[in-house]
Amino acid sequence: MPDRAHNIRPGGHAPRGGLRPELADRWLFRGIYGLVLASAMVSALDVPGEAADPGQDALWVLLTALASGAAHGYAHVVARRAAAEGAAGPGRLRAVAAEWPLPVAVLPTVLLLVVAVAGWWSEDTAVEVALVFNTAALFCLGASAARTAGLGWLSSCRAGVVDMLIGLVVVAADSLIQ
Template sequence: MTECAGHGPADAAAPRGMLRRRPEGWLFKGIYGLVLASALVAALDVPGGEANPGQDALWVLLTALTSGAAHGYAHVIAQRASGGGRAGPGRVRAVIAEWPLAAAVLPTVAMLLAAAAGWWAEDTAADTALVLNTVLLFALGASAARTAGLGRLSSCRAGLLDMLIGLVIIAADALIE
């Protein structure tokens, strides 16, 4: 069986239950979800276009749920193709295990829904979501490095590298607008 981040043989030895699993999987999926949310909010925030933050929030959430389901199901297909046995309840578990990806987009969705409620402009919500997601990328990157046993300085460097992804998305959004 081939190993993939958070889905290798080490996970088989972990206690059952989504919250008791080794944290590498949810850190990986959380970072992926934050990058996805940032890219989506940047793409959906079209300057000069009619603002529809409620619809944008729905798109961000549906895209995250679909991406998580596709990622989980891809693991099922890969396991089946490698001769890992028949698929059973593990199929559903593999898809459900992608919950951190969907959970990571919830702050972005909440900000867009706040804009839909008229609490602030969609542009402000999108910009705030991009900044928050970038800060969260740093935090998850540093946390993942600490979990891996790296020191504080190395963990900060890892967090900064993850944060760089968010900064690239912010720069691309500014250049495209």
């Protein structure tokens, strides 16, 4: 297997457009996870027939994202420790902090719910807007990551559509369950 730098493509092709490779990797994995988590949480917390409480829902979405990010980072620490036969490096806190895109990805959903707390619109509207936003953001993250990987526009759009389908599955599930 040839030895090459992380962001140098075979054949000397430089990445085209999109995010830097390191940032794209972080956002693609953790950002998509956060967007899907936010969509699933906001859908689950918006129960028809119950009194709307968008403030409590916003808090639950944020706390769930923070707990998920911390758990994922800690799982990396435990996996490294197990692979190194009990030795853990000094980067434990860095491993947990590297999960920052996950809670950041839920902030638009939290903000939309906070706007509902202010009374500018209903919780139902906030949920619908959050689901549309998150689905569009999934497309953008997928397309941007594909562009960073050096794919052309058409292939990047296809990758974005595949990521967007995850959001559409959550929207469809929300519609069917209610």
